[in-house]
Amino acid sequence: MGRSYTTLGQGSALLLLVLLAASASAYDITLRPGLRHYTKRSVERDCMAYEPFRCPGGEVCISIQYLCDGAPDCPDGYDENPRLCTAAKRPPVEETASFLQSLLASHGPNYLEKLFGTKARNALKPLGGVEAVAVALSESQTIDDFGDTLHLLRSDVEHLRSVFMAVENGDIGMLKSLGIKDSELGDVKFFLEKLVNTGFLD
Structure with missing residues (x-):
């Protein structure tokens, strides 16, 4: 999505765990012997407080600091839309x-x-x-x-x-x-x- 991180400190590792937990909560996970089965829930998850901007389509939430920063973070690049950036x-x-x-x-x-x-x-x-x-x-x-x-x-x-x-x-x-x-x-x-x-x- 336009961002890459090469090292994880303790704080970053904790943040990663929180993010993984948040994404897992958007799925129903069924465990079978030797198999994990992921089923997408139809209910949209709420955006986290630190990623309050929901991209169109409802699947991706991003931090406000990534709006209009020159690098698209939403799947369709909406966070760099000129009208949105002017309105901001x-x-x-x-x-x-x-x-x-x-x-x-x-x-x-x-x-x-x-x-x-x-x-x-x-x-x-x-x-x-x-x-x-x-x-x-x-x-x-x-x-x-x-x-x-x-x-x-x-x-x-x-x-x-x-x-x-x-x-x-x-x-x-x-x-x-x-x-x-x-x-x-x-x-x-x-x-x-x-x-x-x-x-x-x-």
């Missing part, structure tokens, strides 16, 4: 959805049109809703990927880029011109900066 650097989808929802609650259902364009009317419904936009912000590597994912007009993507550039350059006036209240400026700037810092404008 971004704010959680729930946090992003909550932030967008709070702006809509404060300013009305068409407020985010000022950021995302005319398709963002009616609480983002033409874009699939708040959750879909939050997922796209989390998984899209760049602003162009985001625009492609949500089928935004090129002019809307360029407007959004100008908002992000204003934040990156410290132009608070641009955010105020969008109608963002003084009390919200800090939160909006913090949120947009998190996306910029993870390569959203690259």
Whole structure:
């Protein structure tokens, strides 16, 4: 799976025994004279605390430190999937959805049109809703990927880029011109900066 270990200390040997015991628990073992018979259980085993990430298919669990480290550890390489690795650097989808929802609650259902364009009317419904936009912000590597994912007009993507550039350059006036209240400026700037810092404008 992309990892090899040549020596085992006492701690490593103990860890190996724990791993073997864990894998054995995923099987029913029937002993017959001179024969061990292994039958796969249909019930998935729980991932161990030190290997909490379950690969697609449910058979393999890996340590978080092996996610997005450049070496595939899941059988299908999912732990190196670009969208997964982008999302790992971004704010959680729930946090992003909550932030967008709070702006809509404060300013009305068409407020985010000022950021995302005319398709963002009616609480983002033409874009699939708040959750879909939050997922796209989390998984899209760049602003162009985001625009492609949500089928935004090129002019809307360029407007959004100008908002992000204003934040990156410290132009608070641009955010105020969008109608963002003084009390919200800090939160909006913090949120947009998190996306910029993870390569959203690259």
